[in-house]
Amino acid sequence: MDPIVAARPTVDFLTKANYAAAAAARVDSFWVPDHLNSLFPRSLWNNPKYCGGAALLPRGDAYLEPWTMLGNIAARNRARLRLGIGVTDTGRRNPAVTAQAAATLHLLTRGRAILGIGSGEREGNEPYGVEWSKPVARFEEAMATIRALWNSKGELVNRDSSFFPLRNALFELPPYKGTWPQIWIAAHGPRMLRAAGRYADGFYPAFPHTPQEYAQRLEAVRTAASDAGRDPMSIKPALWLMTLAARNNDDLDEALESEVIRAAALNAPDHFYARHGAQHPLGIGFTGAQDILPQDMDEQTALSHVKVIPTEVVRDCLLCGTPEEIVDRAAQWRDCGVEYVVLANVGPLQRSLRKGAASMLPLMQALRRLRKL
Template sequence: MGRFRVGVMDPLIAGRPTPEWYVRSEYLGALANRIDSFWVPDHLNQLYPRSLTTQKYCGATMLTPKMGAVMEPWTMLGHLAARNRLGRLRLGVGVTDAGRRNPAVTAQAAATLHLLTRGRAILGIGSGEREGNEPYGVDWSKPVARFEEAMVTIRALWDSGGELVNRDSPFFPLRDAVFDLPPYRGKWPEIWIGAHGPRMLRAAGRYGDAYFPAFPQRPVDYERRLDAVRTAASDAGRDPMSITPAVWLMVVTGRSRDDVDEALSSEAIKSMALIASDEVFARHGAQHPLGAGFTGAQDILPHTMDEQTALAHVAQVPVTLLHEIFLNGTPDEVVEQAVQWRDCGVRYMVLSNISPMQPSLRRGVTSLQHFNKITRKLNRL
């Protein structure tokens, strides 16, 4: 499967003194550290409670006053590509929503970026989350079925050679549709699929160039799911070993173990554990604050939680759960944890530094040097 490679995911939040300042700084840092790829998410708002993203709880708000001010990903990647012609980082969306965006528009955006970057675009895609659909009037029923139809639609348009495309579909029917954009040197962007459940794992094996789930899961869970993806690929007549085993993980790091533990105990960082499912909470002897059987990230609507409700929820998050779902510790400790993922099959690791969400702005900012040390060490694995 080749050497171990590393990417960096930026939260894509508008900040100061210019909206793109923090994003561009992180991009240049990734370039300086010889990272393979730079990623941005596709959200209309965040997956954690906005009531806890104030200066009282989150030091990063000194630089990004509104943590829910998420910018549009394809526009930002085009901006980065235009302003940074010396770098050769691959650029990815991690991951876009198959239902909220019409797949023809997604196919066009990815193909355009691929042409403009001379073959460096990656289309990360998944079934999406309730928070990016339901509040905006987008149908949230049957997200996996919509995802499967979106994948077939994108492939049909890309493979059409400019011929008219007609296809029946309960979600995205095509009627004399035209797609004339060419692939870059005969190749379309790679498709990296975020998948967790059995049906999505099968779809990743059928349609994906990479298996690209997010946390929360354990390395042993990843290994089992990767086997399911490869089995589905083989059943579909594809080479199972051609699928890149990737993962997106969040990092909490600092100068010492004490500093890291203090960051993990902060309300804003703990609130991100609410996207774990009740199954994950049960492993730590607890029930999810949002109720038995709660599915986690796919169904959470955190922006409706007021401060006291959010605080009551995060107070129920076990410390042991935080240690499971985040890579956490000093740089050496984080690298040791990352090696466990490599040993369970991961060959591409995309990391996000969420340490700046702790109350101390100073420690949040200095975490960047520790995070950079982690990426450099992982690049040498």
């Protein structure tokens, strides 16, 4: 199994430090997120009482613009890592601009770009005046638009669409040695899974779910690919996981009681809670990351939510434990079809800055062992 490292939202030097750690661990690729703000309550993340990492990153919503950052990294990519965006949004980004950005990165990296893409989340659209309606229909049209432009061979493109009509549109950027960036789709629901089967080079879900659910969804993607006349086995089974490494079980238990770490579970859907006999703090049927609006949660509201989350739900949302435990849990995902994991380190979000920093060592140990799976 190929373990990969994804950057947390940081200022420039911390992102570069994450890249340096990824290169040192000899992983396959490095990813940055595409958000305007975080999926964690800022009232908790920005408070050193709850988040040790706030001493280094006092503004958790200070996300760098990802394509700009990837271009900067590409210029310094001596480790020749593949560079991915995990994932960009078809709501607030016009697909023609995304097609241009990804193709540019593919040229700059000599064929090492991966376009991670999904329908987006409410928090990155609605607060900024982007209509949050029919996100999957918009996604499907965006994918058709990107493929139409990449396949146009420099000819004018005309295409009817409810969202992205093309009228004598021109796309002259060339592929790199005949290849375009791989498209990895973050799909979860039935319609998105069918879209992944039609368009994806990689299946790349992120919202919390179980290995067994992954296997079922992968099968749905492959069935859709076969129905579309594609080779279902050509789609790379990948996965994004929030990861919390600890030196021992006592450190892990302490980290799992940290408010911001616990808030990660707010991004799980209500049916994930139901597996543990619990209900999502935001109500029955709440969908989790796709609809959460954490930026306006005040401190007491956020604390009231995280207080009632069962610790087992938090644990189940994360790839967490000692290096041995992380490898054992990753093996469960491997057995359900996952071949490629992207790990987002949430260790620095625990209360203790010292233990958050110290969590990097067991994470690096886990990375080395994951490569042997």
